[in-house]
Amino acid sequence: MRLSLIIVVLVGLLSWGMPALAQDASRDAPAVLVADRVEITDDDKLIADGNVEALYGESRLKAERIIYDGKTDQLILDGPIMLIEGPDAIILADAGSLDADMRNGLLRGARLILSRRVQLASPRIDRVGGRYTQLYKVAATSCRVCNSDTPPIWQIRARRAVHDQQEKQIYFENAQLRVLNVPILWLPRLRLPDPSLARSTGFLIPSLSQSSKLGTGLRIPYFIRIGDHRDLTLTPFIAGNTRTLEYRYRQAFRNGDLSIEGALSRDELIDGTRGYLFARAAFDVARGFKLRFNVEAVTDRGYLSVYDYTSKDRLASAVSLSRAQRDEYIDVSLTGYQTLRATENNSQIPTIVGELVYEKRLFPKAVGGELRMSYGAFGFRRYSDLDVLGRDGARAEADIAWLRSWTLPAGIRASLETGVAVDTFRIRQDSNYSGTESEVTPRAGLTLRWPLIKTEKGGATQILEPVAMIGWVGGASPDVPNDQSTAVEFDEGNLLSLSRFPASDRRERGLSLAYGASWTREDPDGWSARLTLGHIVRDEDQPDFTSTSGLDGLNSNLLVAGQFRTASGLSLIGRALVDTGLTISKAEARAAWITPKMGLGASYIWLEDDPEEFRTDSVSEWSIDGSYRISRHWTGTANWRYDINARRSTEAGLGMQYRNECVDVNLSLSRRFTSSSIVDPSTDIGITVGLRGFSAQGFNNSYTRTCRN
Template sequence: MAASLFLLFALPLIPILNAPAFAQEDFDSEAPSLLTADEVTYDESLGLVVARGNVEISQRQRVLKADTISYNVRTRIVTASGNISLTEPNGDVVFAEYVQLTDDLAEGFIQGVSALLVDDSRLAAARGYRQGDRQMTFERGVFSPCELCRDDPTRAPLWQIKAAEITHDQVEKTIEYRDARMEIFGVPVAYTPYFEHPDPTVERKQGFLSPTYISSDVIGYGLRIPYYWPIGLDKNFTLTPLITTDRGIILAGNYEQIFESGVFSLEASATYGERDLGNTVKDNEFRGHLFSYGKFALNQNWRTDFQVEVSTDDTYLRVYEFDDHTPLESRGTVEYFEGRRYGYLNSFFFDGQRSNDDDDEAPIILPEIGYSFVSEPLEGNRFLEDSVFRVNSDFLAITRLEGQDIRRVAFEGEWNKPYLHSSGSVFTLKGALLATAYAYSGSDPNSDAVVPGPGVTTDSGTTGRLFPAAAVEWRYPLVSNQGWINQTVEPIVQFVAAPEADFLSGNDIPNEDSRDVEFDDSNLFSLNRFPGVDRVSGGTRVDYGFRWTGQSDVYGYGEFLIGQSYRFTDDNSFSQPTGLAEDLSDIVGRMSVYPDPTFGASYRFRLDKDNFEGRRHDLDVTVGPPAYRVSMGYLLSAEETTPGNSIIREEELQLGFDSRLNKFWYFSANWIKDLNSNETRSISLGLLYRDECCDLRITAEREFYQDREIEPGDTIFVEVFFKHLGGVQGGS
């Protein structure tokens, strides 16, 4: 009877320490509770129920423990003392020395309270008071999300906030500080009479975000002060004005919304200020930008997305440090997909941001419509058994304000039939048909230039091409399993038969998508080595190569491929720098070695067939564990850059170093050099500190790029972030 009476009176005590909010939402007075104690007594004359010794009350995964818990029936006061702890369902744990509350939990007093929150943040105070149903006030409190030193828990954490009074409002979900100071390693670094931040349970809260400081020769000193407004659970808006000393105020904002079927975002900025054109300066000119993005699933087979990127001028985004990619791309897409079928409708608009970009020459793609299909391997027919058919078709319309316009319809069909011979040989029969039709205007009849030069008489008309191709590929994989390594050695030979490139075609087919020709290991065995359909690699040829792969639990993975091609018929489709201009092609290949997680190397090459001189080298090497990882990238290429077959040699070296100095500190360094001009392009150094409660990032970079308002210079960027409080960042 005494235990039952005590249980009834003690039930209100269970949620009193609901850290950090001390909320009552989860408390259910009708829920069954379990009380255990070494001794439970009831003094009827005093109206006092007392439980002593290992007292534990459990209700709905909430557990309250104390040495002694008592309830005074007459005064309706609940008290607990001695090793008080409360474990909440969410994982929060609260400790106290002494608790005294009214039975309705509206008012009360807690002595020596501390809390370990579910995110490992800590809150402690000499005493606390519960005021009404929504607030808990702590006197001489301290808050910190930092872990304490294991060897000496009395040492001050990395940072903490001490205040004469800390109030936690569980309805507004805020923690307020009065007469507060911030300490780093126990040393006071900042003081404020009042401030607040969301409690650890809050994911989104209206208010100011981390400011950003910037400095440059163009805008002077600047400060971005974002203000975040969560309009609803599905949308938010951030206002981010940029205040500068030399260019005034730039208004900027970002809106984001999530729908059941997709996402949408809108970013924009605007200002009136001067613009340096190099030889002249315009005053009080409107400048701004607008970026928008959306992606939506219309149903299980249809989806659409769009992207808008526009700026009033070429240097605005880089001057005010909004963005630095180029060109800006605006597009719209509708896609259909079902099984092995895929269709699309695209449109593209481009806006160059460099000094040598001419937007009048940029292509406007409106529309691009395509459909592709891949069949299942066929069954039932002896000849076509395991055959796979692929179909690609599209309509493309390209318009320019200045230069060549085209309308193109293209159809590609391909058939592949594998066959395994009893000898172990693997044969693959291939057939392909490409059909294209064009209507064009403003084209240079003697050049592939999309913008004819001065004085050139342009041409207009219609043309087309019908181009078949067939091939047979032979492979003879030899497999070796020696226990410690599995190896595969595979010679490959492919014979391709196709007519000359101008077979059944007009003489004036424009070239829009087949300009960037790169002969390498990836297209050695392709029927058409051009990246698009406007140009085709015709004639009869043989492709041959050798591939080795090895896999070992001890020595990791390795791969090697080398190959070449020989053309039996003349074909002047390729220029000299591609390595395919003559009958015998250059030699291409790749090597990859990954023996263990501390080393990896990948090398792709193209060698001159006559003297084995390197025409293209692409090397990436990574060495070392995470504690000290070194990376190197080397690129050499010789490419045709003008219709006059002029060749430019590009050679670049990149070196990087990344090191995890210890559990918290990271260091990185990167260096890029143009070996052709013997000029350094950029140098950067980075230092990062990261633990459970603080991020510190310092980056120093020197860039040598110049474009009108953009001058070469040094940049130092510093970012400090404190958990729950936000941070500050800035650069100059």
Template sequence: MPGMRRLAILLAAFVYLSGATAMAQEPKKANPDEQAVISADEITYDDTLNSVFATGNVEVAYGERILLADSVRYNRNEDSVVASGNIVLLEPSGEVIFAEYVELKDELRSGVIKNIRILLSDDSRFAANGARRIDGRKTIMRKAVYSPCAICAENPDRAPLWQLKASTIIHDQEAQDITYTNAWLELFGIPVFYTPYLTHPDPTVERRSGLLAPRIGSSNVFGGFARMPLFLAFTDSIDMTIEPIVTAREPPILALEYRQRFNSGLIEFSGSGTRADRESGDVDNPTIEQDVTRGHLFADGLFSLNENWRTGFDYGRASDLTYLDRYDFFGDFGETLESRAFVEGFHGRTYSAGNIFGYQDLRITDTEEEPLILPSFDQNYLTEADSLGGRWSLDTNFRSTMRDDGANTRRLSLKGGYSIPFVSDYGLVTTVSTSLQADAYHMDRVLVDGQSENNVVAGRAIPRAAIEMRYPFVRGTEGIRQVIEPVVALIAAPNNGNPVEIPQEDSVVVELDDTNLFSEDQIPGLDRVDTGQRAVYGLKAGLYGEHGGRMAAFFGQSYRLDNDDRDGDTSDLRNGKSDYVGRLQISPDKYMDLLYRFRLAEHNFKLLRGETSVAIGPPSFRLTGDHVYIAAETSNGLYPDREEVNADLSSQLTDYWSIGLNTRRDLTSDGGPLEHGARITYEDECFRFAMKFKRDFTSSVDVEEETIFSVELVFKNLGNVSAEQKQ
């Protein structure tokens, strides 16, 4: 605690306090005809002075404003109240005022108060030697203090973690402002920062134009930098954030965010821009372009058209491949930016959608042109169950894919089907399904026998039938339900259903795993279909506790009779026995969750793919992590073995203190650390302190390795101080 105290005191000297905001609520005017309602243990009337004296559990009510005290003198002529002893004044706003002596008038709206304490609606507090109330709208306090921190129950006289002391504090409820004159910020009772004038919104404010808390730091790439955001609230539904980012080594960056809400939806835009040098090409000998315009733009929108239809858009674009990685002020957006405009409808069990897709690949090593999908229409129709329990389905898709260089395709796909389940008297669950898929393609600039051809037409019709049988065995013991379920399926379709002219746009990556082993079509997308005949078999087993704990496992394989047109296939959709796939999930209680998914080679049980995710331990000591291993055989040697682990160890030491460590490593022979991190956090009802360390070992052209150290102080209702260092 002493170390944290010293660090907090040091950083608080840089505090930047400013406003946030909402529309002021107009307080109710005094009603001259409204009379006080008084109740007490003893009430005495003085007709000469036209006064009422009340003692013992006195309650004076003026509309929504209520005064509680030990004794009260009420002058009817002056409409004034003098109260003393254990005073509590309940305000319509939710504030509660405590005092020992008050002189009030105008229906308890105005007057003077001695030894005042105020509890605000968010549990923050004022305390002052004295105060003057004006029309129930403004409270002027002298020798006052403000803090949102809770009072120590064991030692109420101990100073809170932080507080603001001032010669004068004015709480203007109409303007929703709190203003300080000659103010000191104190941490643990020690003055650390002085300002002659300070103002911030009161707790009723949600949003208001003004400067937000800045962030300062240093980087080996940018040198020192400062982010200085300005928030502009134009209306209740429109606002904007303008954030200049000034660096020591490079030209400034301007970031913008715009938000607007409508009755039926919302839009959000964000972006940034700068004029700076850009590196490209080889890492060891890059090409440097000087004074280039660089930036990014993101946009999102969503609108409800009616109770069944909605429309929207998502847009993401960067000026170049490395901008978002180099200027990492804006987050991590992955390797591909997707843009989409859509309209979609929901009608019972029917889903309809129209989409336009565009992509920007940010991978430096990928030189293929991303397609523009303009447009794509989908409809998925499913009927209610008929008298036999079966359901009809119809899936429709139209997609047009365009490129400046490469194949342009138009596809129409229709797939109709019928599925019906049966449950025998002895518990065998059988599902029989049939379907017919018909696809038509029109293509330009497509390769046929090694030559680029235009106006190419191709099509196919694929009938398919499948039967799946499950036979669950269930046994209940004390507190545990045991389930063993063998599953068998037979799936049949004609061979030779994939014309070589059809380019594979949405069926490129095919991976057999536990999630698609029993699928009628194991290939994603529609450009390629799963043909031929196969048998699938597996076993499910599980233990399920009555209080929610469970352990479940699955192991299965398929046997394919024909490999059709899959020469050189590396996806495990070839003839003969497939590799084994399975999963194991162990979740005995809320403190342990383990999931392991695997694929084993059919001939020697070698691990070809393994995925593990784990979360173990209570908040006081919790480990979460992921591990992925992919053998080179899964890509027929196109890629080497890949193995990576990501782990995070955290500990909630106390109600307020927590620490954490994280790491991400490439475990292959040529690998190494990718990222290390550490953090320590303190957070209570009024204050947050966070110190973070991050070492990023990844680099590429225009993007260097980084070491980042940051410290953040957050003062509830005031703002925050952030310091960040990058090396």
């Protein structure tokens, strides 16, 4: 049986020795020594043998034997030795000596391990002032080292290295970067962050790319820590056909944050300087309001696509002030648009758009239910002075509604909505319309739901819910252009709505009946299924709906939507609009299978041609994306889009990633097949090699290599 002797050094032995421990005010805590055997000799020495542990402050020392010399105030250590300094640093050694508070000393045959990821091996380690750890003839790596005959994938060899525990930095002198023990880079000075440091000035992981438009290029990011709440990243991008400087600035405030990113380029594709700027910010201001703004600007239409910064074809710069509370919502916004589409003229689209929304909920006790009041204003301006093409417009709206729900016999839920809206429109620079139009729109709707629930013997639950809504909307459609409700979606979310237009410049009119049903099954084995059907009939034709919206005419298309999910990661989602002739006007489907090793997805979309929705040709497209973990360290990715009507691929990509505990290699190949007046087909190849370990980011330990016996 082990005999554990606990000696509280600052209390029990303060009068005998180790005065340095009591004099260090910064480490004002008792020292504790635990060992199998402890002996105090006549010449003021304390000898501890067998499984020795000494604890002092945040330091924890383990050794086979410790001799404390009271005359010199030194600890003589016999290994194996382990010195733990807080949660992030461990020193392993064969032998050495330290002063009594373990802040200064010499360790031989030692290794310094930082955050359990980076190890620095040296025949000698000096500890100075409890802050600096000096290593001589050092080898540093984050790779798993199984034996001395097999070199790590990469390592840094240096004449000397100093670890600053306070600043969390590692400084190397006469450093070599070796790959499989082959020197590939020499640096007289090298500084790397401690793995526990979240942000530090220095170079980030470089990347190599090859583009058929830009040529072979290298990106070398440099991160600048301006303070605890600000940083700047500058990334020179040097390629065969371009000289580019990319930048990103971030700042965190007490009440918000700001981010600015962009690039400036001089290339052989277009004369002059090209570039883009994206900025985003959000701030909490007084009385619960949130101020947001974003800026998106580019010098020419093809820049973002050629440099692969974003796939956006319209840019929006906006400022907004909003507040969302339980019973009140306020939003004021102003947005400017810049089109990048080759078929659009920026002066002939609504370039400046302003909007005001105010909504309020009240709960009158006299009549019960909920009273909703909303007010809004919307306006847009085109820069063009041409008639029709330069049309400007504005709209003001006031709406009041009363809603109440009841539970009827047999569990039927009834909901009543009544209300009235007043809309006023102002149209300029369009001779087809009068200057001002107004309309009053009363409405009423009654919705019935009957949820039926069945629990099976095996624990499965089925829910069948028939629904129906009868509604009426009065008034007449004003003679104003359709500027906001050009794209209408008919789905499960608006089946029971009195108007399915996305904006108030268009409203459904007349008497209508919407009905349908949904069925849901939840199985205890982990799979679930859901099916929804819906249909609408009216007494008046709705000419403002497009032919492919599924809502035109007296009878809508049949809405069919369903989804299926299993516990194994398989999911199927689909939606379609089917007319009486069983012709499908719109359809979309998505299948995905996600497992710990694999993620595979496929999507299909079908849209009939509809000039009213600015679609002169039908759309039929497949897209496939996936990733597969081939082995412990290798993961492959792929994506592909195919235009069925054009019988050609639009884009495709392949990727391969190798990961282990110390290196991360990413290879990518992508091809864009389509072309326009502003961009041509292009092929891009990218490679990124990252050295893991000197980073505060987390890591999946499943990629760590293991050593074989």
